[in-house]
Amino acid sequence: MKPFTYQRAGELRDALAGAAGTANAKFISGGTNLLDLMKLEIERPAHLVDINHLPFNGIEETAEGGLRIGAQVRNSTLAADSRIRSDYPVLAQALLAGASAQIRNKASTGGNLLQRTRCYYFYDRNMPCNKRKPGSGCAALHGFNRMHAVLGSSDTCIAVHPSDMAVAMTLLDASVETMDTEGVTRQIPIGDLHRLPGTTPDIETQLKPGEMITAVILPPVQPGRHIYRKVRDRASYAFALVSVAAIVDVAGETITGARFALGGVAAKPWRTPEAEAILLGEKVSTEVFQRAAEIALANAIGRGGNDFKIPLAKRTVQHALAAASQRG
């Protein structure tokens, strides 16, 4: 681990000043991802700003009827919140499907969104990796790429974003509230937070250096049945091979609202508006769900080891939509 300086920020302005004052500063929250990466010298910050003591640990109702989740709210706290459980069950389910109880107790809302890929080659400094070392190549492209992306990837990088929580938040059309080093705040639709790799997979989000996530804002409750289905290699404590968050609302036999997001398939949670659109007004049927799944995966590209994700994602979408449309 490379030596670094450490600052425990008591006030927001100290944190922002700390981040602005040193080149290559990093915020540290739960540290469950950052510390692992620092030990392996994949992250090599010169300065750490500890933001755990900032007053961002509340879950408040917004004027619009949604919820504002402070960036420091722990994954376990969020999953246990009664409003989340009753009104946004897909989010509670996604959180509980992630990591382990111990990690969820530490993991923060902001840190979860900004956790980095689990690509094996990214984790090994002897391997070429364009994300870790731009221009060095992508060892996964022709390597062991069972966990990798089938949507939105490029020949430069095929990594996936590993968060479960982010998939549910993307489904819910959440937005991310940030503050830059000047103290200026903005809201970013969560779907725009993460970038696709293109030719610059090292740039993962729209955030500017030193810009801090302060909260995630959920819009009002979505009617319908919520489902988070995570497919993985073991029953717990494994990242998603494919996951699907879905909400379907039905009146009688007719779909009156439907949306779904995929995890484990791209560098960001993946939604396909065209696929959601075809469901509206349709009768509940295997065929219509199958059609939606086909559209969602229409542009999928397998890289060898991950080819199975394409049929798996289709089957899981169908299954999740079917489950979310069941009543009674």
Add this chain to the structure above:
Amino acid sequence: MSNSTPMANTGKTWIGQPIDRVDGALKVTGEAVYAYEHRADDPVTYGYILGAGIARGRISAIDTAQAEAMPGVLCVMTHKNAPAQPAFGPAVTPAVREVFARPRPVLSTDRVRYYDEPVALVVAETFEAARGAAGLIAIEYEDERGAYDLSRHLADAYAPQRTNAGFQTDSLVGDFEAAFADSDVKVDAIYTTPYEHHNPMEPHATLAAWSGDEVTIYTSAQTLANFQAGIANTLQIPPDKVHLVSRFIGGGFGSKLIVHADTILAALAARELQRPVKIALTRQQMFANAGHRAKMIQSVRLSADRDGKLTGIAHDVCSATSRFEEFCEQTAVFARSLYAAPNRITRHRLVGLDTNRGEWMRSPGEAPGMLAFECAMDELADQIGIDPIELRILNEPEVDPERNVPFSTRNLVACMQEGARRFGWEQRQAGPGTVRDGRKLIGLGMAAAIRPNYLGASAARIGIDGNGRVKVELDMTDIGTGTYTILAQIAATSLGLPLSAIDVQLGDSHFPRTAGSGGSWGAASAGSAVHNACEALKQKIAKVAKEVPGSPFYGSNLDRTEFANGEIRIGDRSANLATLIKRVAPQGLDAQGAVEAAGENYRNYSQHAYGAHFVEIEVDLDTAEMRVSRMLSVIGAGRILNPKTARSQIIGGMVWGIGAALMEESVLDPRYGHFVNHDLAEYHVPVNADVPDLDVFFLEEPDNNANVFGSKGIGELGVCGAGAAVANAVFNATGVRVREFPITLDKILPGMPVETSRANRS
């Protein structure tokens, strides 16, 4: 075994009782001190090993200046300045035994033989400084093209001189090829079993501290004798100058039978610096530097008549190993004893690659071998249309089919029948893919288990003091299996004392030498030594009791002596044992006992432990996720010394079976020669949620040819065949036979019914 008249104990027998671990409280309260937690008299320094970034080649330049300049750094050791060590030597040692003792030099040449092989050691005042400085070492390599992929180098396969544990490489009986060619009922299947890693919770770790010309090594070792020899031979010092301490071990599974780089480097650096040095492998480093199970391609061919009577068995195994040191897992050896058939072949071949070599991993041989073979038996049963248990019963041998000696005891058939009854095997539908529960396919599978039973030379020392307290000392280890507990049970039973009077001390090379923990022989070997030491002690006590004036037994010439309920009885007189010792031998008494390695009973009998595993699995119709829902193992392993610790061993093995069948795999990248998924986030072992309530039933049948207790080894038996039972259940559930382990969902998915989710309302 002692030939003197055994001293009877008619009181309470602790043997066979489900006693809680005597070291349990120490462990759960954090009082048990593990290798890396030890302190030395002088302030400890910390080492960090830097591994090679290539898998084969030469270090052409190495610059350590920046690392040396880092505050707190005490030394940077590379091949340029490491103390002289003997050369590594040939890939195969002349004798089996030498593999455990050979010098294992580290940082001694500029050659890189495998990925992440140690190329430098940094020692500093803190671990962080050492690790930080290691990141500042600049190395240039001459990278050579290596061979890493077993399947691409099959043409280089060769026949080794012997397998691990000294078995014959090949066995041939009758004319298999002719029998196979003539048969209309046959299985001809290729299975691949992947690289696997043990990953005990406690990594390989050592604290080395010198005092004059003697070094004390606190480490995590299964067998102290091997470590003592390995260190002495590498450092070229006399073995009696190497003191090993390994009292608590956080799991071994075979990965701690011999010294690894942490131990050698700590000893070398501590001598150079004249300060204690601590080194642990990181979890990632353990994948390259602490042994593994090698990848294998296994061909199993079976021929049978139409009723299922086997006419031929052929098990051909080709395994990866390293070029610089051979390890041939005895993968097909079990098949020499399991089923009857007139025509038989078992063969082992190796391909030398530019990787580290495999080592002993729990159930070497049976674990990968039975995973393949017991699936082939299931394939045969399916083909003939006969119940898999019936098929096995039909081929039950009368005597060991290749050695032609009788079995000492063998209750495989009883295990299968008892298991079938307990598990509800009759519910199994022979037609695969036919049982559904909601959106799950349900399947049942079974497999047999066999594992040879061993006995290794061991000795123990025992002493009783004037307070009636007993101390038992031997260099045996408890790797989490319960050795402390069963040895206390054995001593307490023999001496007729309460368990609380017995203090068992293990894991110190100053104690009498044992065979250590490995090959499931620990309980039998160390236990027999303790038993014999107790017998010797009792003889001594009786003698003194009769000879010392003032003893209540003074002058007695009776032979019949009993030790029970804290008393000694000679003839019709009895006395409290502690009081007697205080009176007749106030300084206490001690004695030694020993047991020889497996002898005549092993030559004249075929000794194995047996079992039958039963599995129910649920396979998700939509996603092909597989989860075991029920599992039972019925175990025939002679007399059970402690049903509680024994059960823990078996369920641990069953979990290994689930892992081997469904998820465990270290993926080797054939371009770079490294294990890609080298951490516990991506090397998947079963977690609690993958493991249902496991059921174990012991069919006890003392084996009087095995040892004084009639017990047989159980540490590895639970793994044997367990994975095949899972795989056979997957086939029964889905109709998909996957022969490339592990059976991950992507391999099942293409064969799953194309039927789509039901959208209809419930």
